[in-house]
Amino acid sequence: MFILLKKFFCSVFRTIFYKMTHTIRATKTRSDLTPSVLVLILLFVIIYYCGYRLRTGYKSNLELIDTRELLDVNLLMDFGATDENFVVHDSVCKIPRINPYSPDLAALQAPDVICGTKLQCTKPLVTKRFDNITNRYYLHINEEWKDLYLQEESTGLTCCFREIKNEASDEKLIGTPCFIFKQDFFVSLDVIGAIVNCMQRGDKKIIFMDAFSFIHKRNFSEETKNDTKIGVLLFGLDSLSQINLRRRMPKTYKYLKDNNHRWHELLGFNKLGYDAFPNLMALLTGRQLQQQETVYACKRGGMLDDCPFLWQQVSNMAMPTAYAADSRDDNTETLRFQHSPTDYYLQPFMRAVERRLRTDTFYITPEYCLGPRLAGSYVLDYAVDFAQIFAGLGGLGIFWVNSFSEQHVIPQMIDYAFAKYLRLLKSTQILENYVVILFSANGMLRGRLTNLNSGFYEERLPLLYISLPKTWKREHTALFQALELNRNRLVSPLDLHETIQHAIALGAGTTELHYTDCASCQSVLRPIKANRSCSDAGIDWFWCSCEPFVAKWCNSYESSLLLKALLTHMNGLLQQAGLLNGTCGVLSAHTLHSVYNSQKESDYFYVKFETSLKNVAFEAAFWYNKGAQKVLLDERKLNRLDYKVTGCVEHQSKLLRTLCVCL
Template identity: 30%
Template sequence: MDSRFRAAHPLYKWLFGFCLLLIICVLSIPKGNQLPNVTNRNTISLKSRIVKVPKTPQKYFVRTAQCHIPFVDPFNEDVMKIYKPQTYVGCSNESDLVTTHYDSLQQRYVLHINQEVAQHLLNSTDEEYNCFYEEISYGQEIDTYDKLKADKYFTDGYVVPKHVEGMLLECQTAEEPHIVLQRDAFVFIQYQPVEPSPKMKKPLVPRKPSVIMYGIDSLSRINLRRTMPKVHKFLQGEGWYEMQGYNKVADNSFPNLFAILSGYSPDTAKSQICDTDVSGCFEEMPMIWHYFRNASYLTAYAEDESGSNTFNYLKPGFTEKPTDYYFRPFLRALEVETEVTRLPGQYMRYCMGRRVVNRYIYDYCRQFMQRYVKERPIWGMFWTNHYSHDDPFMPSSMQNKVLTDLLDYQMDGAFEHTIMIFFADHGTRFGKLRDLKSGFLESRLPMMFIYLPPWFREEYPSYARALELNQNRLSSNFDLHNTLKHIIEIGGGGELPKSYNCPTCQSLFYPLPEDRTCAQAAIDEHWCTCEPYRSINDLEWADRVAKSVIPRMNEYFAEKNLSHLCSNLSLNYVHNTQIKTGLAISWHDDLPQLEEAVYRTKFKVQQNSADFEATVVFNNVTEKAEVKVETISRTNSYKEDSNCIEDKIAKLYCICLSDLKP
């Protein structure tokens, strides 16, 4: 070998080693966002160098010039002491013997009998059985059902006649004595083709969005986050807007839903149109479904638990069929004719036959959308009371069912055509949750989510931007009413009258004023969550305020001619009294003992340990109290205290002499 190469060999060797090391280093560089797996404790990994900016905790639902609604942590320490997530309870462990299928070619429902299930129930492959159904139909009085029709026998593949909208069915052994294999019930949205008209021959310009209102009783936005986190996460998706400043305008279901559906309060309706306690009034009222129907929408209305239905609980109900599809007659048949199950300690029905009650309501909703939403504009309201009204934590057992509903609607393509309003009437009104510091907000801030389909957001970007802005501004039921009217107008329905009770309310598709007050949204002081209150530590001062309210309540019984039925009330003790401070006063400032101020007092009376919460204007000098008795909240259950009267509002305050406990 040449001596020159021998002399240079160490240098070549070093260069070769350097290049090899460089190649290894280049190949070891992580690709994309991959980070090296560093196991040496003394080595600082690349991950540790990434500074994650913590998400600022939300402090307010609304923080505007005239309204501060504080955000409530749904899992704070106080609530976690009482929060008990519930487990879903099914109504049957058996597989379905009979199922239904909609044949889109025939546009008919088909009954299928599962032979394997039949053989299992018979415990035999040879024994014969028969299946038959009884038709449920509307009664002469629209709020009930007609006498069940004669038995109609059917076999596998039976095509349900178009006139049959509901049925009770049964399969039993052929030989006597008959043994029932399974009972079931179905309610159908039977498809009716659009009647041709000159208007319908032309394409709908502008396009009319369908509107579906999916409602759950007594569910606040705070409790939704707590009991249905999966549902809440779904509602954070694209196209959904949460009205975090939505504040109820009344105590219970009827006046809050009535405000949305009519634009009136019951009192104003009584003075301007008719008394909602009198039969026939609801037919005179300009209900929202009339406006939708006049704009060529197909309409539907469904609720569960007939005794608590919005227009029937201590109300006369309807004398005429209010919407094209009306569920109540079928509900009454299910309640009477099927086996009903209630959960321990619960008043409302939980199972009707083989199904949880709310399944009938939301399946009815899905059928309504499946049959029509791609063909024509529809409006429908589908409402459930039974699992959320009596127990604020029961929604936790239903969250998978509710989430499945929303996912099913999405899978069906309904969201491509539909503005969906996912909402409640109010929050929890009584019980342990109501007794917490956050109970005032829990009861007054119902959940309210609005979904806009992609085409609507694209065609009306200013409406979508306004809705996004309004998420954190004060809004009320009357604004929602105006929004429904606005949707009809968008579809070419012409200008419609807005909410009578709130001249300063508007559609949520326009920016709400930044400096809006509760008065401008027609929210009474007692329900308003905008301005802070601070507790009064002076017990004598606090007691004087509470004591001033009770005489007003006793005077109320006299004015209503109820003194012979309702016991006079007397103070037991005061839970808490607070003074309204206004937005300008800091928590660190001393409380001034003003001559006259607004107070919120929560107290217990001697009679049956009833708890009340009142908002009162109290004068410290004259001891004069101004309070609207019918806005006073009852914060514990009253169902065993007022059986002697039927007045829906007075029941909150009346402790019947006949129901007095020793």
Template identity: 30%
Template sequence: MANFFHYKILAAIIFFAWITTFQTNQFINNNSCRIPDPDPFEADLMKNFNRLSYKPCTLLQPLTYVEYNEYTESYVLYINESVIETYVKIDLEFAVQPDVSLDCCYMSVIRRNENKIEMEECEGFKSSVELPNKLDGFIVRCRLNGKLIYTNGHATVPERVQLRQRLSNWTAAAGGRARPSVLLIGIDTMSRQNLRRAMPDTHRYMEANNWFEMAGYNKVANHTFPNLLPFLTGLNLTSVLKTCNPYLFAGLDKCNFIWQLYSELGYVTAFGEDDVAINTFNYRKHGFWERPVDYYMRPYLMAAEHWLDKTERADYQQCLGYVHTSEHVYNYALEFTRRYRNDSYFGMFWTNTHSHNAILYQSSAMDKYMVEFLQRLVRQGTMEHSVVILLSDHGVRRGGSNQTRLSWLEDRQPMLFIWLPGYLRQQQPELVDALRKNRNRLTNPFDLYMTLKHLLALSGRSTREMYTSAADCAQCQSLLLPVSPTRRCADVAIADHWCTCGKI
């Protein structure tokens, strides 16, 4: 106890000495809160910062691919005939044989429970096969003359009759009124400072394209799970343990997650997260008994991690099959938003594998990839009707920046960027004004929860008055409304230990 008390006093002394040093460089500076804005490229940090380049997991093209057929409303699995010869030549055993026979089959992934999947019998096919719409993901295996030469996985977003009916019912009720879809893209352990440091191209891209940063976004707890609960449920960890304990069987199923509210109001929902072993709702927890959303990636990724080659290279880039592990999630996010681009959806996609380690420069390898990912969202029309939120849970909590004076602040300030589609900016300029004002104001995950409910009100399917405040933060509010410039941490459920405000 004495050591903990000593640590708190020492941390306070360091912080107040530091904040005095940065008196001329603060983005919040008033009688209630003062937060410094230090240089993310300080020499102490950059001397061990080794910027990485994106390297593909293999130069070999996959032997199979899938496409969605709009006419039949189903996916088709194809063999890429143009690369068969390449696979033949790789193995000298086949290169000298006059005749080779290629045999491929696919195994459907079946979810039995949160930690158990089963694989259906491998269904053989020749050049292509139309896939049943019950299929969310599958593993493909191919043999040449009986020898296994190819294993890969594909995740799909199949058409579902009940989902289409849900969308149709609410579309008719809305009378054609525009409704924003919501896409959350989470990168674990990414502070606002390290985004600038490790992913400068991504940061510059968002700045150049008028994304809104919440620079004063302050975490409310230590690690991932208790920092996601506030914006997904409006509850803190203490309340969740009482109402929907994740450490009890089927406990999480009792939580009122924000995606359930979206589903009840006619949206299609999806959730995906890489690195199955440390998934937010499963690490040392029971996870979900029932499938929590309409499209749930966990079963497919469990199969992929079991059947595909998994390698972590010396440059900290993790591959799963033919692509980086995180790319399975990003590709699924692209496909989900493409499939439902003309409908209402709520999708949340979270990645751990290129950022979770205590290595500040690990994510630099994915910088240019993330720019391309955001540009692909633009090209397929996602940004025209979706509110897109790029966020994190906290900064590096051990190693890396924690060996410098930046550590205390950086741990507590995860990134948060918000994109508003053009029609919302034009129809409701007050939303733009609020987001601009809120850039340099103290905010937290409970505010994001209220923002997600506010977006539902904008759909015309509900009103803000129908919803109460976040249960564990009565004074928290939507970021689409101006936040008080004189906010204090104590006002908005941020404990002193996590508060980045230096009182004047």
């Protein structure tokens, strides 16, 4: 349809252009020429705008293929599907293969990010080291690089560190003294981290700053300490779809693809909730989305200490557990705990580093950085330490990186650093002692990616890779065969929960436990049947990629009526609560980004739009009575896509807090 309209407008434009050109050439004076030229320019602007609106307003299910060679298109397009047009294809579920390269994103280049200085990155003045004899960490001053930092060779050097302890509050940290240390200083066992400063002697100017976390080894099981166990490590990258992995992390994707005998990709991994929280809760508790509200009764004051997480089962099996995330404050923290939920917990360290390095740092750091490092590198370093120290003892570690989740144009430095960590997992034999799962909880939820033709799938198809130890290839060949088969099967976070339990039981030589609400969910280390529906995988049909909504024209008259009815309903809810009296603003339409109509329920719609009031964006699903032009809002599917400030209605219901744009 779009191609026919495009040809029609091109034909009309050529006719008008010919006639106007003929008129201009016949014109003899400048006074006669000017109106003709203005009319020609006006016609060109109108036709170009209409064509642009038609092109961007219509949403198709598949991206158009672009043949420009700015990226290795053949590499990016390799999803390994059994059908060249689908990543999952059977009689029940069809998920199309999406071209990760979009002309709309071609001009967006990854920003050049450098944390700290080149000298600090390549030749750090202080490093942490581990003594295998005493099982203790110590701080080592690299004397060979000292002169590179000092302004005068004869000047001495003073280094000190601030201790970070497990339950340290911000108030305690402020008053923590900086202890001067000498070469190869051994760190106390009750210290979980240290912030190091180095200065020229007699000068308070900081010439080096860094922070280090410590995992002090403890004995978990004396009875089986001579047995070799396989543990499970989860590396999570927030808001990264399998599509955007190929687009924005080409080095990481190339490494995974080149080692596909080791890293098995599951292309049918489909989220089951809006953002990271419900998906992580399903993965870590085994609860379906419909049952999570009752489970969340364990949530006290925003804290999840009393919730039944998977790591509690692992602790009961006398194996070590760890949880780390690079969120540094309450606004960005996905899972919040008042006390340490695992044996090893990074959050007190991250809060302390955020507080100190943002205050004391002697250079301006980009948003992705924390001190002289990428914020996510603290989490990845912690993961490597945990894995190396407890190799052969089993256990469970969850390591979550979300410091770049709001940016779909990922800096090249992050791509390079993460690929480097993947290579490190291999060189340090971590992959031989653990089942390693690389995943995301969801794709990008806001921004330009969600407005692409492929936006429906960008949100719903996060990445998922699984690596198994080579020793299992001899002992458990069927596991590898199952992963190959399940590459193009529909999979959910609940299946991943079952997979973790399966792997832990195999690695520890114990009986597999089952704590999942979904009776038809299963481990991906076993063959998953074909013709599997989203309900079989515990996925609500609204989030299901198998039966996507049909796209509608954003600039059609019907879509404008639909949005008008929705805004009338939303303002009506605010009016009924008495909040349009100067507390909250009246919502009006600015831009309609997308309209989708359910294939399952013809009167059910899903829209994304931006309001004129402070450019606040919403995502909403609702039932629409076309005849009466009335809307019934699906409150579970209403989301704000901005960082809302709702202090003016903090005591109101969740629905009203979402709707209200404080004046």
